[in-house]
Ligand SMILES: Nc1ncnc2c1ncn2[C@@H]1O[C@H](COP(=O)(O)OP(=O)(O)OP(=O)(O)O)[C@@H](O)[C@H]1O
């Protein structure tokens with residue numbers, strides 16, 4: 200998998216963006232009609248490849264030196280008959296060239312071989328982590344979204360967050376984005392889901408983080424079946440290092456499909472007697488009914504340390520399980536971040552909860568991958584000037 204940023208004049212930009220979205224393994228990182236803006240955004244995102252329309256180069260001579268120094272590969276889209284195009288491509292140290300008169304055929308192969316794959320490209324099936332609780336309002340979605348972002352950062356691998364709270368899911372508003380495509384759009388009228396459709400439904404919400412949103416209307420949830428979920432999770436784990444699944448309370452067919460498929464179920468509880476009672480019952484179903492191990496079902500104590508009169512040691516005793524992760528109360532920060540339509544970890548990275556979730560992500564990554572991670576190597580680049588200089592047939 201690799202990301203692509205497109206910098207092009209308006210008319211061509213829309214076509215290029217559409218084409219990039221159809222390239223297998225490619226994910227659109229962003230696009231702009233302003234070269235300076237493109238470079239600023241790429242400085243933050245470090246795309247797998249930046250595709251620049253030569254027209255923008257002719258208008259921004261002053262930026263050549265800056266482009267020549269960028270750490271990611273740059274590909275130029277230019278007319279093969281324009282003699283100046285080769286000079287400009289050389290000046291910006293472009294890695295490859297797409298001919299304007301044949302770009303619809305050539306774009307996919309040239310970008311695929313030029314782009315740097317996402318760092319830590321997934322060489323194994325990604326880890327599927329379900330975030331569950333028997334109780335509402337305990338912090339499942341807050342944990343799902345922020346753990347997803349923290350895992351992408353800690354693992355440097357793409358992460359997918361799937362909103363399986365299919366009636367009232369709120370992952371999308373929590374990341375500030377009204378989704379265009381949802382789980383419902385993905386499955387309606389079809390029993391099979393393929394990699395390309397899943398890819399198109401994903402919404403990029405942060406660096407290396409993609410959301411598959413819940414349906415926009417509760418009645419659309421009826422069309423989503425357990426076998427859809429299994430297919431979607433399988434497809435997502437092939438292209439993402441981690442797949443986080445936010446859920447609604449309950450043992451619905453869909454939840455059970457996700458539980459069975461997952462590598463880990465983070466069961467969220469809070470330090471109050473009512474929640475503890477239901478979480479205790481849920482754990483019994485997991486251990487005794489489904490025969491999951493304590494390694495698979497892990498307890499996350501959210502709002503730990505709150506002065507509720509229920510101590511952490513009492514909770515572990517009542518649940519007869521150790522508490523794997525403790526997340527502190529974070530005052531108004533989570534609500535403020537949600538009201539601002541931004542994930543807590545992006546908005547308040549130093550808040551107590553953000554730091555605890557980042558710590559949790561690092562632990563999970565170390566557990567999954569060990570401390571040694573493979574670093575992807577850039578593929579060797581082919582000389583392109585000959586093609587650029589070639590006269591059209
Ligand atoms: N550690 C925390 N400190 C302070 N506020 C928190 C904390 N965790 C969650 N919250 C707040 O609690 C509320 C419920 O959180 P969230 O929506 O994540 O729970 P949920 O379990 O997904 O709820 P639902 O069952 O409705 O989907 C939100 O307003 C959130 O900002």
Ligand SMILES: [Mg+2]
Pocket residue numbers: 339340341364369445446
């Ligand atoms: Mg929720």
